[in-house]
Amino acid sequence: MSERKDIALTINGADYEVSVDPRWTLADVIRDHCGQTGTHLGCEHGICGACTVLVDDVPMRSCLMFGVQADGKKIRTVEGLADGEEYHPLQKAFMENHALQCGYCTPGFLMLATGILEAEPDISDEDLNDVLSSNLCRCTGYANIVKAVRAARDEMKAAG
Amino acid sequence: MATATNKMLGHLGDSVERLEDPPLVTGKGRFVGDINFPHQLHMRIVRSPYAHGKIKSVDTSEAKAHPGVVAVWTTDDIEDVPPIDFREGSNPTLALFRQYALARELVRYVGDPVAAVFAEDPYTAEDASELVVLDVEPLPALIRADDPPQDFKGQATTEAAVVEQGYGDLEEAFSSAYKVVEIEAKVGRHTGVPMECRGAIGRYDASRDVLEMYGAAKVPHRNRDTLCRMLNRPASGVHLFEGHTGGGFGIRGELYPEDVLVCVAAMRLGRPVKWIEDRQEHLMAANHSRQQIHKIRAAVEEDGNILALDDELYLDQGGYIRTHGTRVANMTTGTLPGPYRIPVYRSICHFRLTNKTPAATYRSPGRCESTFVRERLMDEIATELDLDPVAVRRRNLIALEEMPWHRDLDVLGDSVEHDPGDYAGLLDQGLEQMHWDELQKELAQRRDNGEMVGVGLSMFFEKSGLGPSDGAKIFVDGTGHIEVVTGGASLGQGFETAMAQICAEDLGTDYRRIRVVHGQTNRIDYGVGAHASRATVLTGTAVSKTAQAVRAKALEMAAELLQTTPDALDITDGVIHSKDNPSGPSLTLGEVAEALAPTSPSRGDRTPYLAGEEWFNIDHQTYPYGHHIAVVKVDGETGEVEIEKYFIAYDIGRSINPMMIEGQLVGGLAQGIGGALYEEFTYSEAGDPQSVTFADYLIPTLHEIPNPEILLTEDFPSIRTPLGIKGAGEAGITGALAAVAAAIDDAIGIPGAIRETPISPQRLKKILSERA
């Protein structure tokens, strides 16, 4: 075991101080050491996207970063998406459009979509497809995920 | 039943939002990886790097000495634990081929568990697992099921079983044939690969002498029974708990070596033991499926009428026989005739072990494979007789007037009894919706302009609702909230919502007031779980019967309190009121529940509680049916296949929530396209698996998956169930391999070119260059 490092990060606005083994992935730190288990692991080698979180508002694979690298960073996960009792438009759209079955890939898709819609609120359908092809879903066949994210995009745009 | 004025949601046939969704979109799901117990240990499996070999020694000393390691086990440490048994009970002829939780004497595939490390955290467990030293004398690996069988432990050969089914006089049929049409067809090795890897936590409560396993799925009750048998414990002392499950598709939730290990370890080490599979393990340890080679011939008449089918197949079972026994062989041979008459039939399955990951069921087991083979054969018959492929199918479809159609075949212990359906009628509807004739013309024109485009059709029948029976319990509390306890299971398909909708319909309440329990063996003694598309059919009907009984009890009690008769009353949105005077005196379900409380004076001598338990028995499975149509474009230079359009027609009998059914079909199709074009477990000659990462096992992304058109009909409710429901879990995948293959044939203008899946660009390119 290598020497622990003390880091401080915020997850969904809450501060966490963790003494980490440098080899712990950010995903493991978020899940096992900060107790936020909404972020899932589907492959731990960067392909499935289930672990996608926002690091300083940018979607990234949390299995491909070490927790120690998140020192001082602002992390956002699925747990922080809703505003109190109020669902995020993406969460609503996922439920309305049946964009999830088992729900295992859902947090990753939600965070990926949140990141891209915040960065590019006017993103075209085609570019959105490109971004959404970053993550894998084994249940839905994707059609409803695409529908949901488009619906949320349109709603978020209308709401300004 | 519902009146126009009520605002309650969730009747049968309504596409309501799912009860399952809120926790899942907010990160509050409880998947097995999310569950932790104080003081838990983490297990890591040491797996064989050899495809086949004799174990000479397993040295665990260095691993044991590693800081943070509590124990390291080999098979010697669990000598008393028998091999993992079959779900349907012991089976002496297959017993020899079962897998031990840790390999004994031999390793039989790369990934075979050899040792288990128990440590304080997963990182340490993995570190220590690398220190286990394995001495194995390699043996030749058998990697093709159609190669000659080898010796198995000096007591048998690797041909573990020959499963044969059939009826009628083959010889006569073939001797009177106008022509014999013969093909060989191969289905590649692929499987479910849910997005959540497997996981299990064993916990032993010595104070109550209760063993618990978390992370159960699919068939928790059956697995409890098997565990009880293996560990010699009573059912009251073993509980399995299903939490959220990240997809199953037939492979998740079987009883695997790791499940047994966490249970045994929890008891012996006295601490909870958690195991979370990683993806690399998953791809070499969880059940594979599908791989079959068929040699099939048809005796046909000049007009395409099929007199007989004669099929011989080799099923590549992998290293051991797991919980299913020979189920896939049974389903393949039992369903191959499909929706066609086929007066004479025989199928012989050589069920053979090889040195690969063990295989078992994957969504639409047996049907996906046999549909590919049969439909490829139908196309070949059309080619050889110079007939239209649609016409050949029509010529052979079982007609509505002939239903129910009995076939002397066995599918999971049940003879095949097609319940009424208009196969040809649905085909007409499908072809019309797809503008079949215009489509043909349009594609022909595009081909004339140099494009490689084509269309393919495949027809199939499905099976669902495997019996014999299931029960359900319903309890209404004093606040009018309802709990439905089932022995079902949910792997993401919306089981809770479906059960709640069924219950709501009969009980006259909003589906959101209903909580559905599944997969908890301590809540109900019996359960069929979720497989073979049986949950909705069987458990759903049991829920409906129970809800009706509870309704009757509620109305009877309410009638006394409201001084009227039960049949004068109705229930709307949880309120019992007079049919004639809905705004008159009324009682809520909660109030009636209070009136039926054990201490309530108004109860009289009625059994306490507004509750019930009923059972449903089904005499035969139900057989929904449908077809797939694929339109593809081939890039002749790269061999790439693009699916331009896809269509699924399916008769569901009666749909509970069409949105969820379409979701099942679309999701199934994505897996079907994966199997048709992308996904494959390949092995080197030495038996090394080559698809153990997500960079090699290609699960399609949304770029590769079309958004299909779906025609969901309810023309023929099943005659086997009071609600008329048939299953929907598998129809999205069943016809996919065959339809895509046929479309590619058409696109490249080479009938019968595609006889093997997956159709990789390289394979297709080779076919095209050989032709050029």
Add this chain to the structure above:
Amino acid sequence: MKPAAFEYHAPTTVDEAVALLAEHAPNDGRILAGGQSLVPTMAFRLARPTHLIDINNVGELGKISIEGETLRIGATVRHAQFHTPVCDGVLGQLLTDVVAHIAHYPIRQRGTFCGSVAHSDPASEWCMVSATLDATMVAQSSSGERLIPAAEFFETVMTTTLNEDELLREVRIPVLSDDTVYGFEEFNRRAGDFAISMTLVTYRLEGGKIADPHIGVGGAEDRPRRISEAEAVLTGQTPSDEIFRAAADAAAAAIDPMEDHATNAQYRRDLTATLVRRALEKAAS
């Protein structure tokens, strides 16, 4: 799939970084850039570096600039920075077209240009771009700086001429003249995967004749490189279907394709011919 243990270092200057590298490289100490290749390799425990020198906090490495006729790309410049052109003119647009083919959006937010080049996967788009456009690699160690031309940089699969104590500080790509045309093509089975083969072609027209053609091929061989046999076919010729086909065939004939369990040499060769031809057609259109 948990990485093996290592010591973690987070220098904030290049000097510190190369000093740490000099100290730890002999014991498999390595640079950690975007981690999008290194971390998966560590998860499979195919790599088990004992020290990681994380360069993400070295501010001076994040620069991207045009100096004279060269684009300079610092070691922590991410793929995503190329989503919009990083410079005016043909080169900026070319890099933007290419970047869309690298992995997926979230991976592009973290992975670096220089990390790709240092990692030297034969199917890396940036490696092929560097080879095709004759980039120069700036290698920095505690003992100084070394310039390595792309043609001498890529050796074989994941092997370069960078020394273990050298940081790839920067990649320099010559700016393309405004009359340069280009075509990029790649083929993979699934969106975002590494290519089975790919190509980048550029050329100019002088009096209607092809001048200074560059034809680079990646993914097909053990390293990306310019295919001079194919370039020779083009030089001085008028663009036409026949000449493009001839150049494509020359490229396919000149390469020594890799074989792996999923793809054989013949397929890669045929594919390369197709892609080169299509890229030339694209360039011409």
